[in-house]
Amino acid sequence: MNIRDMHGLDEVRRRFLDGHSLPADLLPPAVASSWERSRKAGLSPWDKRLSGRWRAHELSSSDSRLAACAQPELDRLWGIFGGQDWALFCVNLEGVIVYAKHASQPDTVDSLKVGKRVNEVDIGTTAPSCTLHEQQPFIVCGGMHYLKEFENFFCVSVPVFGVRGELVGAIDITGIGQRNATAVLEQLKIASMAIESRLYSGLVDCQIVALQFDARLIGTPFQGLVAFDQNGRFCAANKVAKKILGIDASAPVESSLDWDSFFERGPQSIVVNSPSLIALNDGSSVYAQSLSLPGGAQPAARLRHTSPGVGHDPALNQQFNMASKAFAASIPVILQGETGTGKEVFARALHDSLNPGAPFIAINCSAIPENLIESELFGYVEGTFTGARRGGAKGRIEEAHGGTLLLDEIGDMPFNLQTRLLRVLQEREVTRLGSSERHPVDVRVISATHCDIHKLIEEHRFREDLFYRLNGMQVRIPALRQRQDMEDIITKLTQRYQGGAIHPAALELLKNQEWRGNIRQLEQVIRLAVALAGAGLVILPEHFPGLEQPDEKRDEKSLKEFERKKIQDALDANGGNVKATAQQLGVARGTIYRKLKME
């Protein structure tokens, strides 16, 4: 029997559900085993699992790290393979989506959202479920899916391994239509290697060395990566590095391995800024470059792509590109902008563009009481003050070691602490309160403020020398009303709160506001509108009660007609099934009937 014979396949599904075996050679053995497991999990091939209500799973910090490492790759692949009715996503080991990329308009795969679990027990055989089970790439097309619901779907998935070679998740492209499977598979494999490289930056206390026989491959997904701890003991290596260093990929790594087991000369022979040829113990040579020696530019920056996290405003993106170069060269960046313009989001995107797995510590200088800020920033030793924790505590600056320190509202930093902060930044060492012991800190610094720092300097409220230390490059984050990508931001925020389409009149209304509170204010307004309209339902001007409505009388009839059409579209997509439509939109069935009768 042929897998494309849908009629015959329905019969196979029916018999399979009745306990019969699958015809021999119908499916590759690993896919057939997945069908068996799907049946055992109690799924019927006729179940509808794509839309409808689902429980959002909370993401852990390692999920967020995986998502941050996957995001630039999936966003890049979206430009090649994306489109309406397609989704690119990354799942963790449990099959929970940690990052997803979709078309801006709602479509068939719209429900593949962050937090949704798409495990075998949830939706049966798919490429990611096979990949997570077998730890291998899979192409699962059309009738190979266990659920009939997916018989038009094309799905390719590739595993993602962590720094110690353990499976951490998978990346996947899913959609309706055709794509060149070989090309997709190759691109996903390269993306997965780039994600694996990014995960290395999470090993903050290690020296990470990039290796390749061809120096041009260093800084690309094809580089080998090997990590050593501060005592030179071997910690981890990716597949490429294992091959180069002659480590048996299938054998458990010997704990006795260290730097000297591989290299003729010590770690100081490896340069940070460029690859240099070094000798291996077996007599051959390889290009090597250190990625984590303190203070230097990190070649991992070569894996960077423009972060879409900051939006699509051309002027802002240009600033982002410049700032990310400065940031990669350890030049401190200062962000100025009105409240709520996205300064922290910009800072986070800078960090993620370079070092997503490393710590990102944000300190809001205006939010910490003045008497606590010193211990919060610099840490303390036991017994320094009443209420101090036993054993003392690291300060926030030390926590950022190996990563990024965001000093938010820097203009509110108490004057007497500015001197101490300056010393830490100059000496790259921190001394905890009550101690004289110095701890090295290697951090990249971003500061943010809505104040005019020059005015504060004139008023002797801010140290000029600290300002020059922090101000390696200044970025002015535009107010929302000055941005050209307001529509994109509105769509993004609406999706964030699971709202439906926005009526053009509602969009106009949003675009014509002053937005003194910028994106933060817009976010609150959209959140309320989604709550008033109902999740998944069309947002109309009346769902913005706090906004000044235009004077002219609105055409209520056409607004209702627009809403009715959107619901009708959802109903058509669900084959006229009101229950499924109501589930998909997250409303009661009665609401669907009422809205279709135009109230």
Ligand SMILES: Nc1ncnc2c1ncn2[C@@H]1O[C@H](COP(=O)(O)OP(=O)(O)OP(=O)(O)O)[C@@H](O)[C@H]1O
């Ligand atoms: N490009 C963007 N797209 C979508 N949401 C955004 C974007 N930029 C910022 N936001 C959202 O706007 C809100 C405010 O952002 P953020 O905290 O970065 O602003 P801020 O300038 O640091 O604010 P403040 O000056 O008050 O510290 C957050 O909820 C954030 O998620």
